[in-house]
Amino acid sequence: MGCGAALPTPHHFCSSQVVNIREKLFMVDCAEGVQTQLRRSKLKFSHINNIFITHLHGDHCLGLIGLISTFSLLGRTATLHVWGPAPLKDLFQPQINFFCNNLSYAVELHEIDAKSNAVIYDDRSVTVETIPLKHRIPCCGYLFKEKQLMRHIRRDAIDAFNIPVCYINNIKAGMDFTMPDGEVIPNHLLTTPADPTRSYAYCSDTMFKPSNAELLKGVDLLYHEATFKKEHELLSKKTYHSTTAQAAEMARLSEAKQLVIGHFSARYEQEEELLKECQDIFPNTILAKENMCIKL
Numbered sequence: 001m002g003c004g005a006a007l008p009t010p011h012h013f014c015s016s017q018v019v020n021i022r023e024k025l026f027m028v029d030c031a032e033g034v035q036t037q038l039r040r041s042k043l044k045f046s047h048i049n050n051i052f053i054t055h056l057h058g059d060h061c062l063g064l065i066g067l068i069s070t071f072s073l074l075g076r077t078a079t080l081h082v083w084g085p086a087p088l089k090d091l092f093q094p095q096i097n098f099f100c101n102n103l104s105y106a107v108e109l110h111e112i113d114a115k116s117n118a119v120i121y122d123d124r125s126v127t128v129e130t131i132p133l134k135h136r137i138p139c140c141g142y143l144f145k146e147k148q149l150m151r152h153i154r155r156d157a158i159d160a161f162n163i164p165v166c167y168i169n170n171i172k173a174g175m176d177f178t179m180p181d182g183e184v185i186p187n188h189l190l191t192t193p194a195d196p197t198r199s200y201a202y203c204s205d206t207m208f209k210p211s212n213a214e215l216l217k218g219v220d221l222l223y224h225e226a227t228f229k230k231e232h233e234l235l236s237k238k239t240y241h242s243t244t245a246q247a248a249e250m251a252r253l254s255e256a257k258q259l260v261i262g263h264f265s266a267r268y269e270q271e272e273e274l275l276k277e278c279q280d281i282f283p284n285t286i287l288a289k290e291n292m293c294i295k296l
Contacts, residue, residue, distance in 0.1 A: 001037035003262035003288035005227050006059040008032065013290060015057035015204060017223070017264060018043055019144055027051040028202050034063040035070055040255035041291050044072055050121060052128065053084030054204060055114070055139035056091060065095045072103045078231055079106045083121070085114040085138040114138035117215055131215060133206035135240045141203040143216065151191035161185055198296040201259050202262045207237065208246035215254035220296050222256040223288070225263035230277055231258075232265075246275050248281035 004012030014022055014031030018041070027034075031140040038045060038146055053061050064082065071080060082088070089109045096107055112120050112130055115138070121128035123145065131141035135293055150172035158168070163185075171177060177185045201216050204225040216222060226248075236243050242250075244261065251259035256284040259282050278285040286294075 001034050001246065002031050002290060003264065004059075005263050005265050006057070007266040008059075010254060011267050012264060012266075014062075016060075016063065018048070019200060021144065021146060024049070024125065026125075026126075026128070026144070029054055029060040029204070030062075030064040032062045032167050035067055037290065039216060041293075044232050046078070048080075049078060050081045050128075051084065052142050053082065053083060053088065054087065054094060054133070055135060055137055057205070058083075060205075064092065065099055068096060068103070068107060068293060069100050069194060071107065072100060076105045081108050081110060083110045083112055085140060086111045090156070112140065114140040117237065127192070129215075131201060131203060131212060132209075133203060133212075134209050135205045139205060141201060141206070143202075143219070144200045146197040146199065147219075148197055149194040151187070151194045154190055154192060157190045163190070165251065180186060200296070203250070204295065205241055207240050208242050208250065210250065210253055213250065216250075216254035216256065219254060219256045221258050221260065221294060222251050222254065223260050223262060224250055224262035226274055226278060227263050229268070229274060244277035245281060248278040248285060250256070251282040251285070254284075257284070259285040260288050261285060 001016035002013030002072045004014055008014055008125045013033040015029040017028045017033045019026040025043060026046050030051055048252045088111050092109060115132050117130055117132060119127050119129050126147060127145045129143040131143055133139045135142050142152060153168060153172055153175060168175060171190050174187055176187050177190060199219045201219045202223045224247040225242050226244045228236045230243050230245045233243050247261050261278055275285060275287050
């Protein structure tokens with residue numbers, strides 16, 4: 001939805017993303033302009049039930065109260081869960097009470113410990129963990145881990161052994177099948193392996209924190225802020241942000257399969273320079289862009 005830093009520009013909106021896992025939409029950060037971007041992306045507002053806020057700087061959360069209001073105008077009835085570090089409740093509950101006091105649905109605000117790694121969300125498809133980050137205020141990233149899918153049925157084998165439909169789910173879950181005469185048909189003859197699980201990590205805003213590499217080990221896609229070029233490393237330290245080289249090094253240390261960089265400072269007009277600095281260290285790097293869709 002947006003991959004710019006604190007200052008919106010004609011080229012970039014501020015931070016917000018949507019993670020689609022089996023058509024369940026999870027929003028990460030919710031900056032100004034997010035509703036316009038949702039419309040442009042043709043995503044269904046009603047499929048967003050959880051919003052994860054990394055920290056309470058305006059360029060990551062100022063779009064939240066407007067989105068909450070619009071959900072009600074659209075007739076939403078499902079509860080909306082909003083997750084983020086304290087003082088999430090103290091900041092947003094009064095705004096909800098003032099601007100959205102007749103909502104058609106409930107909003108639950110969940111305060112989390114930004115300093116620890118913990119599973120904060122768990123359903124049949126995915127878990128979401130916090131990633132402790134180092135910023136000027138409490139801040140955490142989020143790690144999405146898809147749960148193991150069922151194995152794929154071999155239709156030819158099912159037909160060959162004349163297996164009733166009522167046993168299919170058990171076989172997909174890994175069970176063998178016992179024929180009426182007692183012969184056991186091993187599961188590997190009836191199925192093929194499940195698709196590999198996928199993972200996605202979102203790390204913005206943060207100083208370089210190599211201790212997170214083990215937590216992110218082997219992640220399929222890592223989004224890491226790269227606010228500044230290498231030559232502005234002193235400024236990155238002052239503002240508690242990362243450089244391109246540091247984002248790439250984090251991807252290398254964590255053995256990520258792919259890196260996407262974002263949270264670009266408005267000072268840079270040629271972001272390809274940022275990309276090149278990353279690719280010199282971690283070749284499989286791409287630039288974030290508004291309305292980009294990355295499929296894993």
